[in-house]
Amino acid sequence: MFTTLISAAELAARAAGSVVLIDCRHQLTDTDYGRRAYAAGHVPGAHFLHLDEDLSGPRTGDNGRHPLPDVGRLALTLGALGIGPETQVVAYDDAGGMFAARAWWLLRWLGHEAVAVLDGGVQAWQAAGGALDAITPARGHGGFLLRPTLEATLNADQLLALLTTPTLRLIDARAANRFAGQDETLDPVGGHIPGARNRFFQLNLDADGRFKPAAALRAEWLACLDGQPAGAAIHQCGSGVTACHNLLALAHAGLGGGRLYPGSWSEWCANPARPVATGA
Incomplete structure (x- = not known):
């Protein structure tokens, strides 16, 4: 498997x-x-x-x-x-x-x-020599089995309540310029959630577009987590998509278990009452 x-x-x-x-x-x-x-x-x-x-x-x-x-x-x-x-x-x-x-x-x-x-x-x-084709396979009737979740989430209110926690490890997967509040083109407000650390998801990849070896990712992520366990970290990005890339990298490195904030920056900044930070 x-x-x-x-x-x-x-x-x-x-x-x-x-x-x-x-x-x-x-x-x-x-x-x-x-x-x-x-x-x-x-x-x-x-x-x-x-x-x-x-x-x-x-x-x-x-x-x-x-x-x-x-x-x-x-x-x-x-x-x-x-x-x-x-x-x-x-x-x-x-x-x-x-x-x-x-x-x-x-x-x-x-x-x-x-x-x-x-x-x-x-x-x-x-x-690797694999072919492509243009044939659309038939779809059938469902047999998918819902089972207890293997991934944890939290919502905006839960995250807001944690922002003053000294041990918070909130990881933002966006590019550094968007994290800093510069060149924002996807969301109406630039910046990041206060207390977040920036770990651009593309840093998980080698130059050939494949994931870095597990040992290399483990070392990089342990430095990013700075002494906090991977399972206690919270991951977000612009809209809850590329944060999953960081979670996949952590799982590949044997450091899984972090939580996803699905709404991420695009949800967070939609409410002007929530705090915003800018800069690196």
């Missing part, structure tokens, strides 16, 4: 039909990109799930840009892909796992342990 990452070679070695593949390709500034990319060519047998429509819930204006989907609705969607209680699921994208990590986290949120991200994404698949 693969529970964090799977290489292209390991995926290719799996027997046909033994894995359910989820194509998570997306671009925040071109929300139809994933559909076009999937139609042009995808890993054979893969199903496409859209970040906004399948892997997020409805927006209300104050619950962030990518609120968590309804549990029952997501379970039906996953079941229709043929995901049963013991099915190995592999999610991939073409952005270093930026969006595939969201699918990984969501399946774990619903209690499904056998889910991994294709390390290096579609590029690694093709570099």
Whole structure:
């Protein structure tokens, strides 16, 4: 069973039909990109799930840009892909796992342990000699089993109550300029949650777009956590998507267990009563 990452070679070695593949390709500034990319060519047998429509819930204006989907609705969607209680699921994208990590986290949120991200994404698949096709597999009826969650969350009020805790480790996965309140183009307010530390999710990757070795990630993350246990950390980003990448990196490094603040900065800054910090 693969529970964090799977290489292209390991995926290719799996027997046909033994894995359910989820194509998570997306671009925040071109929300139809994933559909076009999937139609042009995808890993054979893969199903496409859209970040906004399948892997997020409805927006209300104050619950962030990518609120968590309804549990029952997501379970039906996953079941229709043929995901049963013991099915190995592999999610991939073409952005270093930026969006595939969201699918990984969501399946774990619903209690499904056998889910991994294709390390290096579609590029690694093709570099290893893997073909793409444009055939859309049939969908069926659900058999997805909801089980106790494997991932923990907290809401904005719970986080607000913790901001003055001296041992708080709140990790923001956005790029340094957005964390500092500069060049903000996705949300109406620039800055970060007071007390947060910045750990850009792309620091989890090597230059080839694959995750760094587990030992290297472990050392980097222990320095970032600065003496606090990984399980006590809280993770956020702009909208609850790339924070999942940091959680995946921690799990790969053997340091899992942190909580996700799903609403993240886009929810936090929607309420002007919540405090905002700027600068590095």
